[in-house]
Amino acid sequence: MSAIEVFLDETPGETRAVIARDGRWDRILIERHDDRPEHRLGARLVGRVADLVPGAGGAFVDLGAGEPFGFLAVGKAAGLAQGQAVEVEVTAEPRGDKGPTLRRLGPAEGDPRILVPGPSIADRLAVLAPDVPPVTGAEAIRAVWEAEEEALAAAHVFPEHGLDLSVERTRALIAVDIDHTAAPGRDARRARREANRHGLDQGARLIRLKAWGGLLAIDLIGVGHDGEEIGRWARAAFDGPGVAFGPVNRFGVLQLSLPWGARPIEERLLGADGRRPLTTRAIDLTRRLRHALLTDTASPRLQARCAPEEAEAAAPLVARLGPRAAVTADPTVRPGKAVVEAPR
Template structure:
């Protein structure tokens, strides 16, 4: 029996794909309704060069999806030129997607080929594994979402705190120690475990760029640390920097997907209201799947949000009801049988 499982939740407003290994979420694929298909990883478009950076530092490319424009780091192009490009990294931090030049373009900016759908990403990540759907998928999404948004993870006396700043991803490993065990060996084992946990959570959060890891202890033998780090970050495209005498390990990961918190809530929280609404409808769908004997299940929402949420509930069948409540504060929801 494979230790790999996948889950596909294609619901109103969004689609989630989750890859689990040994029961733990490891990867998230996510598509939000309304996001520009031209900005998604792997999408191919004809774009038009709008501006060049001085000294051959790259070019901004209009993909026909509005601003922010895509960024082409390499390639000899001119302003106004049509180019064929592929998205190599999705938008993040208010910046447009990163692009690679794939050929000459003709005509107006337009999408030529969308990037892989969530189900296709799942199939690439776990070939031959049939994704689970329904209530099991909704539960897997809840678990993966919670883990991805958490600031860290604690396991067996080891605490791994992970924070993303504008410049880098900072990871702090902290270990309480084990009574009666050799301190050096315990720290080495804890660092090895901490690096593995950090790599998994960074992947789940879909973070990348410069990563600085504060290891346990200062006097570190480089060989075991780098060996553990290479194992933890295998198959990520990682580039390792130095291990400092202060116990800091530096590495760099290539950006590919929009960070999950930005995909859900937006860079400045502009999607937060809609995300809460979609979350509430997901809870309704889970109730419909797990309480099949109930003749109908109602989602109670604020009166002022009924109109916004009607489209999310409309396709869930006759057992799903959307009920407005005048006294309910905005952003609060409840599912009830009947």
């Protein structure tokens, strides 16, 4: 059984949990305090059909949280009508400009509303890492920083296996490229085989960490693979409900389909331009200030000196850190480059 560790950071504005298995980050769970509860994975709600879209095979459903509406896939014989109330469950959180994906549970009455909230981070940890007490404090903050850095990276190197992985997401699919550096004196065929096995394991872990789903194409090393063996490795690596496995084609590419679930990490933390928006930067500096407060207990007061717009956004969050914490607007500090220090 794999060794499991859990780290829990509750910084004002955002709660994060990180799960590590066998010393590697496996999942990041993020809950923003301003998240719409109607869009949380697993929430059960009464919704009202806002629009039928036969061409897309579904309907847009008003969940009472405004646009974007949820999308409910239905067949031609679904019997839905515009304005009809239905009970639904969120099966995938919003991503990009799309609202949540829904599953129909049955008929309903009344206005859109939440019936059962989606599971919280504590609820999800109880399932993913039962009976594992979370590490908190400064160590947990460092863990969420490290896990975030790996989750947002596209290139990943594993020297112990001579493995080089590229894991990238496009509009159409997720592409995983497995490559390796042959070690002198080792059997090249055996080395490629082991690199493919480890590449599938690490590729699956990184996709879980990034919270990605959709069509997945894995470019294995070499061609002429043992399809049954690759299939066994893939099923062990991508273990979970709703995964569909395809064969390895003659070009050495394995295709899978992974269900969407939680919102992708990069969409949680970055804007459409790939930069960190103001809300994320405000939480970032609050977390940095909180880490400083936990590790520097001697200074009577610590401040985050930052760009004026960040100071305004972070002020209510920093206030919740207590009387030792302060935020100061400084127009000479560039956005995203807050300085945490003891005031003079």
